[in-house]
Amino acid sequence: MIRTNTAFLDFILVNQDHYPEGSVQELSIKKGQQLIRQRSSVNAVSIVKEGIAKCFLYQEDGTDFILEFFGPGEVVGEIEMLNNEMSFAAVEAITPITVLRISRDWFNELLTNDPVFNHYVLKLLAGKVKYKATRFSFAQTHTVEQTLKKMLIDMPDLLEVISKKDLVSYLGITERSLNRTLKSLKDNGQI
Amino acid sequence: MIRTNTAFLDFILVNQDHYPEGSVQELSIKKGQQLIRQRSSVNAVSIVKEGIAKCFLYQEDGTDFILEFFGPGEVVGEIEMLNNEMSFAAVEAITPITVLRISRDWFNELLTNDPVFNHYVLKLLAGKVKYKATRFSFAQTHTVEQTLKKMLIDMPDLLEVISKKDLVSYLGITERSLNRTLKSLKDNGQI
DNA sequence: GAAAGTAAAGGACATTTGTCCCAGCTGCAG
């Protein structure tokens, strides 16, 4: 559930030496800082090098809905760049993170002239589509208890890594429901 | 909610004359026939030319979950092609449809050597990501009544175009819930 | 046109999730 793409990260790390000065910058971002704000213009693509960020939508009612947790190798901003649009989601560090920031121009340059880079971007987008499809399909047709149980099997240290508030936003439920479900799983010895 | 991509369809229609013999085939598919089966290998990318298809996942419990309705210009099979994987979803005609079927080899050829084609594919993938993100975020944080009301505003003839069964699968609810919600909207004069 | 069979709609109750609020804990100021 925390997504990674180490193959792509390695590819960039290996190749960035040949990229022009300033085309790729390494940035450190503190926990809680936003890498991309919702409805802002995006002029760079960033790759998470270390740490975890959340990608989420503000809802009109004040709650957030988390689309994905991005770990090492995951890419943010590419969708806005491709569509030449304002960001439709926000991205915020939930641990201290470092990112590799590729300038708009160099991203487009690589996309056009480096077939390997281009293919990585295609695959990464396909991966995002598939991830969302399977995740939401499961969530939509299962109870919170079933979903949470599955998540805990996939990632036993979930509750140490992700705050309850973020978990609630990821599941699209209330804190009350999360607490209730957690208690019920504990009472049944499933956790 | 029925997605289309006429720019891409036009692009293919205009250019296909220059493509090699057999690289693009036009096929007619009857209502109810499957264009792609779930967990099957995919060896062509298809573009809907006319009609509507549904893209859905079978769930273990026997219910379907519809990810998208594809209208003219929408593309199926590209994700599997890019990842070189079995299909993770099924695609089935819900009206009679015609599609342009691009062979695996020619799709890869165009992707590599036609920058305009390549860019269309990138944008189309980005569009699928964004569509899923906003749709599921809304669905997850609103009631069925709110979601349905929004859909009916966006598409007043929804119920004539999409069967109740499909609507139920799209919303991830039961028929009983859909009927109840529809009745409640009618009783309140909202429909 | 009546009887029988089938599909769609809806009533009654169960389960899941949300809302509201209170009790108990923690930390800090005085």
Add this chain to the structure above:
DNA sequence: CTGCAGCTGGGACAAATGTCCTTTACTTTC
């Protein structure tokens, strides 16, 4: 130590949705 602010978990009830089954309407057949 005392008392209060703020956070966390949970109780009680409300709303939303699912399950099961009955009723209604619509076909088909004779």
